[in-house]
Amino acid sequence: MTYPTRRSLLAGLGALAAMPLPKAFAQNDARIVIVGAGFGGSTAAKALKRLLPNASITLIDPSEQYVSCPFSNLILSGERTVADQTFSISGWGSEGINQITARADTVDPASRNVILEDGAAVPYDKLILAPGVSFRWDGLEGYTPEASERMPHAWKAGPQTVLLRRQLEEMENGGVVYMSVPAAPYRCPPGPYERASLIAHYLKTRKPRSKLIVLDSKTTFSKMPLFQYAWAELYPDHLEWISAADDGRVSRVDSRTMTLETDFDTHATSVANVIPAQKAATIAERSGVADQTGWCPIDAVSFESTLQPDIHVIGDAAIAAPMPKSAFSANLQGKICAIQIARIVAGLAPQPTRLLNTCYSYTAPGQAISIVGAYTNDGGIFQSIEGAGGISPLDAPSSLRAAEANQATDWFDAIISETFG
Numbered sequence: 001m002t003y004p005t006r007r008s009l010l011a012g013l014g015a016l017a018a019m020p021l022p023k024a025f026a027q028n029d030a031r032i033v034i035v036g037a038g039f040g041g042s043t044a045a046k047a048l049k050r051l052l053p054n055a056s057i058t059l060i061d062p063s064e065q066y067v068s069c070p071f072s073n074l075i076l077s078g079e080r081t082v083a084d085q086t087f088s089i090s091g092w093g094s095e096g097i098n099q100i101t102a103r104a105d106t107v108d109p110a111s112r113n114v115i116l117e118d119g120a121a122v123p124y125d126k127l128i129l130a131p132g133v134s135f136r137w138d139g140l141e142g143y144t145p146e147a148s149e150r151m152p153h154a155w156k157a158g159p160q161t162v163l164l165r166r167q168l169e170e171m172e173n174g175g176v177v178y179m180s181v182p183a184a185p186y187r188c189p190p191g192p193y194e195r196a197s198l199i200a201h202y203l204k205t206r207k208p209r210s211k212l213i214v215l216d217s218k219t220t221f222s223k224m225p226l227f228q229y230a231w232a233e234l235y236p237d238h239l240e241w242i243s244a245a246d247d248g249r250v251s252r253v254d255s256r257t258m259t260l261e262t263d264f265d266t267h268a269t270s271v272a273n274v275i276p277a278q279k280a281a282t283i284a285e286r287s288g289v290a291d292q293t294g295w296c297p298i299d300a301v302s303f304e305s306t307l308q309p310d311i312h313v314i315g316d317a318a319i320a321a322p323m324p325k326s327a328f329s330a331n332l333q334g335k336i337c338a339i340q341i342a343r344i345v346a347g348l349a350p351q352p353t354r355l356l357n358t359c360y361s362y363t364a365p366g367q368a369i370s371i372v373g374a375y376t377n378d379g380g381i382f383q384s385i386e387g388a389g390g391i392s393p394l395d396a397p398s399s400l401r402a403a404e405a406n407q408a409t410d411w412f413d414a415i416i417s418e419t420f421g
């Protein structure tokens with residue numbers, strides 16, 4: 001198994017900067033607008049400015065700060081703070097990128113304008129939507145934004161993560177923590193199981209009479225044998241996973257009584273982490289690029305929407321399976337989409353590429369496992385490259401898990417520096 005290193009990841013945008021630009025790129029003055037300054041959108045904006053130095057690149061996001069979900073599970077076990085996860089997204093002017101701090105309300109594809117919340121129109125020749133996910137508040141009976149203030153999802157890092165951590169700290173030793181996991185697709189397939197591991201670690205070390213019960217809407221999950229091996233070894237008394245096949249699917253919640261209901265049972269919780277089902281963020285639906293699944297179908301080579309011309313969708317909002325909805329994917333898609341748009345506005349056809357994803361997950365502080373996938377997009381469809389990629393060995397010494405945890409830290413530092421630095 002090979003891992004992208006800090007150097008090879010940073011080479012991504014560095015290589016773009018060093019590349020001699022074709023004349024059609026260097027002189028191009030296209031107007032390109034990007035909605036969403038997360039892992040996908042910020043990366044795309046920076047890559048486009050390097051590829052098309054004379055183009056007008058505009059990045060729209062309502063916030064001046066970005067709170068990273070990757071590594072946010074470590075807040076729950078006490079290893080990190082929300083301040084460690086917060087990065088400025090306000091300095092794009094110095095990179096020659098126009099920054100608009102506002103929420104995009106909708107898109108008018110006919111006139112090619114992004115309409116902001118105050119009604120202002122931002123015209124584009126090419127638009128990239130990278131808005132991430134929104135929650136399906138109608139997907140689980142009883143789970144409303146108000147209910148999430150008592151039963152936090154913590155699936156968008158920030159105050160919700162802090163709330164869940166505080167609830168764990170305030171819970172009595174002997175309390176029972178529950179986590180409800182939705183059906184796929186959702187952002188970060190292994191994320192709930194990394195979180196389960198780190199909560200179980202916290203309980204084992206700080207509240208040994210407590211326990212975490214994971215109620216799952218699925219019967220299998222990412223890196224399942226590796227997680228289950230680690231759980232049997234590390235948390236036999238502190239973590240129980242209940243599959244959908246064993247009545248694990250939560251169908252109703254009551255935040256007043258702090259109960260979770262499955263088909264045949266009612267579970268009384270001390271702390272309830274309810275991860276709701278998800279879809280592409282609202283702007284995608286309003287722009288006409290989301291289909292009946294709630295996600296955005298795209299051409300896998302150019303990332304252009306198959307529903308609206310001149311709108312490209314990257315990151316969590318896009319349908320890119322078997323690529324997972326991860327920061328790694330969003331960042332790489334941002335770079336590749338930028339290259340394809342530069343080619344298109346210069347009159348060149350987009351070109352098929354190879355893609356990669358690596359997801360690290362902590363099984364305990366200082367111990368991690370990983371999975372690597374490689375993909376083609378030939379013919380406009382994403383497909384896994386059979387035999388490429390890999391997964392951590394099942395029975396490995398803790399020194400290997402520690403080495404992977406170091407690689408995870410290197411990866412996180414590299415992707416943050418490349419995306420927001």
Ligand code: FAD
Nearest residue numbers: 036038039040069070104131132188315316325326327328
């Ligand atoms: P986001 O990063 O969500 O960015 C979207 C941006 O769009 C936001 O800044 C938002 O403000 C903006 N936006 C939304 N709507 C509008 C609008 N209408 N107008 C203007 N701006 C708008 N991935 C990994 O690779 N590795 C990990 O270890 C990992 N761990 C995770 C752990 C957890 C607990 C979770 C929840 C996720 C984790 N992920 C991980 C997944 C990762 O966070 C997402 O896949 C990634 O953030 C997707 O990037 P994005 O650019 O598509 O969306």
